[in-house]
Amino acid sequence: MRLGRARSVGLVGLQATLVDVEASVGGGLPRTVIVGLPDAALNEARERCRAALGNSGLGTWPQHLVTINLSPASLPKAGTHFDLAILAAILVASDVVPQLRLDDSVLMGEVGLDGSVRPVRGVLPAVLRAAEAGVGHAIVPWHHVREARLVEGITVHGVGSLQELAALLRGAEVPERLPDADPEPVSLREPDLADVAGQLEARWAIEVAAAGGHHLYLKGPPGVGKTLLAERLPGILPDLGAAEALEVAAIRSLSGLHVGSELPRRPPFASPHHSATVAAVVGGGSAIPQPGAISLAHRGVLFLDEAPEFSARTLEALRTPLESGRIELARVRAVASYPARFQLVLAANPCPCGQSGLRSNACTCTPMAVRRYGERLSGPILDRIDITQTLRPMTQAYLRAARGSAESSAVVAARVASARARQLERLAPLGYRTNAEVPGPVLRQDLPRPGGVALLDQAVTRGLLSARGVDKTMRLAWTIADLAGAAKPRQTDVQLALAMRRGDEIEEVRCG
Numbered sequence: 425m426r427l428g429r430a431r432s433v434g435l436v437g438l439q440a441t442l443v444d445v446e447a448s449v450g451g452g453l454p455r456t457v458i459v460g461l462p463d464a465a466l467n468e469a470r471e472r473c474r475a476a477l478g479n480s481g482l483g484t485w486p487q488h489l490v491t492i493n494l495s496p497a498s499l500p501k502a503g504t505h506f507d508l509a510i511l512a513a514i515l516v517a518s519d520v521v522p523q524l525r526l527d528d529s530v531l532m533g534e535v536g537l538d539g540s541v542r543p544v545r546g547v548l549p550a551v552l553r554a555a556e557a558g559v560g561h562a563i564v565p566w567h568h569v570r571e572a573r574l575v576e577g578i579t580v581h582g583v584g585s586l587q588e589l590a591a592l593l594r595g596a597e598v599p600e601r602l603p604d605a606d607p608e609p610v611s612l613r614e615p616d617l618a619d620v621a622g623q624l625e626a627r628w629a630i631e632v633a634a635a636g637g638h639h640l641y642l643k644g645p646p647g648v649g650k651t652l653l654a655e656r657l658p659g660i661l662p663d664l665g666a667a668e669a670l671e672v673a674a675i676r677s678l679s680g681l682h683v684g685s686e687l688p689r690r691p692p693f694a695s696p697h698h699s700a701t702v703a704a705v706v707g708g709g710s711a712i713p714q715p716g717a718i719s720l721a722h723r724g725v726l727f728l729d730e731a732p733e734f735s736a737r738t739l740e741a742l743r744t745p746l747e748s749g750r751i752e753l754a755r756v757r758a759v760a761s762y763p764a765r766f767q768l769v770l771a772a773n774p775c776p777c778g779q780s781g782l783r784s785n786a787c788t789c790t791p792m793a794v795r796r797y798g799e800r801l802s803g804p805i806l807d808r809i810d811i812t813q814t815l816r817p818m819t820q821a822y823l824r825a826a827r828g829s830a831e832s833s834a835v836v837a838a839r840v841a842s843a844r845a846r847q848l849e850r851l852a853p854l855g856y857r858t859n860a861e862v863p864g865p866v867l868r869q870d871l872p873r874p875g876g877v878a879l880l881d882q883a884v885t886r887g888l889l890s891a892r893g894v895d896k897t898m899r900l901a902w903t904i905a906d907l908a909g910a911a912k913p914r915q916t917d918v919q920l921a922l923a924m925r926r927g928d929e930i931e932e933v934r935c936g
């Protein structure tokens with residue numbers, strides 16, 4: 425009986441666990457058994473590895489009883505990336521390569537039937553985990569070398585075939601092949617606010633949303649610039665910190681998206697179409713659920729255009745992540761948890777046909793249809809929205825006059841950054857970073873009392889504002905004060921904040 429050992433990494437959500445892969449060869453009738461909770465893909469691994477080995481010129485699959493054990497057995501394992509570790513263990517057990525180098529390495533990679541090594545998902549979180557555990561080397565498909573080298577403290581080797589893997593394990597030099605250099609950095613491609621003429625109120629709403637981290641609801645007929653503005657929100661948000669950027673990159677890696685040789689420092693933007701499935705929006709899939717758009721928008725912006733057109737199930741599924749900043753996706757064998765702390769931007773037409781509010785006024789919707797359309801966005805979602813902004817069509821003459829005079833994203837981003845710095849100074853001792861995160865009680869008891877609070881009391885007495893509405897207005901007033909560089913909200917800031925969420929409030933009152 426001969427033994428070989430290698431290591432890989434099991435991924436459930438973003439949680440990575442080192443997996444020991446042992447192969448024992450000898451005794452018994454020639455057959456291959458994989459133990460340790462394999463899913464269908466792992467069983468296919470047996471056939472794939474057998475063919476790959478045969479076609480690699482390194483030998484044939486052992487004509488004995490081959491037992492492959494993946495442990496810990498209790499960990500659900502899925503995916504094709506265990507191939508490389510399985511084959512490495514087999515090569516050791518077959519005396520083709522020495523064990524030595526494998527003792528300090530993790531391997532990730534799928535093999536093709538011809539013995540080539542193919543790209544897989546999740547290399548970045550896997551290599552991160554290995555580095556944390558003190559493993560010295562990571563052997564990954566060459567396609568992921570740049571991505572894996574984002575992790576410090578571990579030596580990364582790229583391989584393109586089993587031949588190269590064998591050479592590496594024997595201590596030979598393997599010529600390095602690198603994936604294509606990164607495409608143009610995202611920061612250079614972010615759309616600029618300078619392109620949006622007019623809509624001064626809505627531009628201000630975007631700025632306040634960015635400064636305080638507030639969720640935003642843009643209403644208006646088609647063509648007034650709702651999408652243009654929403655797409656420009658990430659461009660005025662501050663850069664991500666190193667830890668945040670690593671989270672964003674790890675989620676991209678798990679989704680099979682490109683991860684370059686630099687951490688993504690700009691906040692991501694995700695805008696799923698309203699016909700997207702619940703799984704595509706919040707995450708899902710059969711064996712171990714994959715991240716959805718809400719996780720790809722983590723630390724960035726999730727934009728739902730034509731929000732009332734999303735299915736009720738999708739909108740309902742947003743509730744928990746909006747509260748907790750995470751999504752848990754439970755399946756029979758595994759619960760995958762993904763971060764999903766995004767800034768939400770909803771956009772909606774005033775009515776199903778979209779024509780109401782336009783100058784032509786060609787709307788054909790019945791009042792009933794208009795009401796139902798508005799009601800599709802349920803209370804729990806709208807409860808989370810701090811700013812409701814209505815956009816109106818602008819005349820061509822106005823647009824012509826406004827063209828070229830719009831502020832650029834860089835100018836607005838600078839104001840946002842200083843407002844964020846003020847918040848951090850005030851809120852960090854309380855454990856928060858942005859005004860939008862501050863819970864009602866903290867807002868009322870632990871922060872200085874804004875000027876003009878009497879205005880809020882009046883609004884409550886007149887039935888224009890609910891208790892929750894008071895908190896939202898206070899949060900907004902703080903952000904407006906932060907943008908103005910004021911020590912605390914003044915009466916005018918409270919008035920402005922009231923105006924910014926009035927559209928929402930009137931509706932709440934009307935609906936009882």
Ligand SMILES: [Zn+2]
Pocket residue numbers: 775776777778779780787788789
């Ligand atoms: Zn209509």
